[in-house]
Amino acid sequence: MIHTVRIDESTPGGKKILHELHRIRKGVEFENPAVSGKVPEGYVSVDEFFDRVEKRITKHDEENDLLRQ
Secondary structure (H helix, E strand, O other): OOOOOOOOOOOHHHHHHHHHHHHOOOOOOOOOHHHHOOOOOOOOOHHHHHHHHHHHHHHHHHHOOOOOO
16 A cells, blocks of 8 residues: 655654665655646646736736736
């Protein structure tokens, strides 16, 4: 059986678990989207992210009459 686990490596416990998992050679595999090319669902490119942010800011400014011409 394969388990998918999310570990927060910013916590001491998460760091410890990751360290232990890296030491195990059999049965543990780490997926790296940068290497595999598989982008997790819901992720967007940097360009798309900033395009969305810019649109939201512009919409907010227009709705609140904050744009000056």
